[in-house]
Amino acid sequence: MxxxxxxxxxxxxxxxxxxxxxxxxxxxxxxxxxxxxxxxxxxxxxxxxxxxxxxxxxxxxxxxxxxxxxxxxxxxxxxxxxxxxxHRRAPRVDGAERAPTGRARCRQCREMIEKDAWRIRLVYFDEVRFEPSGFIHARCAADYLETTDVVARARHFTPDLGDDDAAAFAAALVTT
Ligand SMILES: [Zn+2]
Ligand SMILES: [Zn+2]
Structure with missing residues (x-):
């Protein structure tokens, strides 16, 4: 079917x-x-x-x-x-959060994601289920996801993210 x-x-x-x-x-x-x-x-x-x-x-x-x-x-x-x-990797976005620790490594740049920095949570669809797939810096979204237009996507899967947090996350997506 x-x-x-x-x-x-x-x-x-x-x-x-x-x-x-x-x-x-x-x-x-x-x-x-x-x-x-x-x-x-x-x-x-x-x-x-x-x-x-x-x-x-x-x-x-x-x-x-x-x-x-x-x-x-x-x-x-x-x-x-x-x-x-x-943007074939965009469906991997599973939310946005401030890193609770400094122990995760960014899948894009391979550097550690510092505590409290904005990061994007990733999942990978493996055959019949989503598996946790690590994190990237918000600032690495442009390279990894090939788009920075991911605020609505990330918020959808992070329903407790308020407007102020969403604005801070949006700012972190933009590399300077
Ligand atoms: Zn990175
Ligand atoms: Zn749902």
Whole structure:
């Protein structure tokens, strides 16, 4: 079966993109993938909020976005999808935060990320799941992600980031 956009039949499924529950009746994206734990012909379905799918699984989501019925803000979702396809590493963005310690190394420049510096949290989609994939300096986004237009993307996956923090993060993305 192909990927699907459909109303959630229960409120039990958690979104693979953000980890939060998908409300019953809310439109959700189901990505169908070969089940690596099955006997070879099984499939599994990963469920996402539509926005989370647009951010983190743009290529799969695009396959069904245009033809699905009654999708709210289809154009906004398509814009996110296009951005994630154009910048192939952008879907790895899993949030923004100030480094709580100085012990993580930046995946782009290989230098340590100093305590309290803004960093971007990365995940990597491995077959059927997202794996934690380290961090980059906010200032290394231009080199690693090939875009610095990632504030909305990072905020989506860091819902507790306030306006002041978002402004500070945006400033840190710009290399001087
Ligand atoms: Zn989600
Ligand atoms: Zn760096």
């Amino acid at each position: 192909g990927h699907v956009i459909e109303p959630a039949s229960s409120g039990r499924a958690k979104c693979r993109g953000c980890g939060a529950a998908i409300a019953k009746g809310e439109l959700r994206f189901g990505e169908r993938l070969p089940n690596p734990y099955g006997d070879g012909d099984g499939e599994m379905t990963l469920w996402f909020h539509l926005v989370c799918a647009a951010y983190k699984r743009p290529a799969s989501f695009r396959e069904v976005l245009d033809d699905a019925a009654d999708v709210p803000d289809r154009e906004g979702l398509a814009t996110i999808v296009d951005d994630g396809i154009q």
